[in-house]
Amino acid sequence: MPGRIDPRDVIAGALAAIGSGALGFVVGIVLTFAHRLWTPWGVVIALVLAAALIVGMRLATETRIPVVATTIGVLAATALLSLPGQGGSVLVAADAQGYAWAFGPTLVGLVATAWPRRFARAADDRMGQ
Numbered sequence: 001m002p003g004r005i006d007p008r009d010v011i012a013g014a015l016a017a018i019g020s021g022a023l024g025f026v027v028g029i030v031l032t033f034a035h036r037l038w039t040p041w042g043v044v045i046a047l048v049l050a051a052a053l054i055v056g057m058r059l060a061t062e063t064r065i066p067v068v069a070t071t072i073g074v075l076a077a078t079a080l081l082s083l084p085g086q087g088g089s090v091l092v093a094a095d096a097q098g099y100a101w102a103f104g105p106t107l108v109g110l111v112a113t114a115w116p117r118r119f120a121r122a123a124d125d126r127m128g129q
Helices: 007-034 041-060 065-082 096-114 118-126
Strands: none
Touching: 007 041, 007 065, 007 096, 041 065, 041 096, 065 096
């Protein structure tokens, strides 16, 4: 039946979203710590790596769900580590580097999610699929 949803596809999609979100969270933690290491290149490197992960998810998957989950994972880690610690110190300060790190992955995630899958569909059409 053409309109029927296979439960295995639903489970695979859910696992892909959970795995993508977890990967984004771990990468977000590492890059949140790393974005302050080498001023100003640390934030540039962190943004390039986060963009590579998010855009790579968009290119590697057919749906947008893993892209959104990865972006949410990166942003959740950044938000969690932006909160003041016991002594009042923060990892993401309210300066140009901190704002770039806080909003950069958001912008990349929005663009990657909105980007059309036109190029992949055109390649599939040429191959007869």
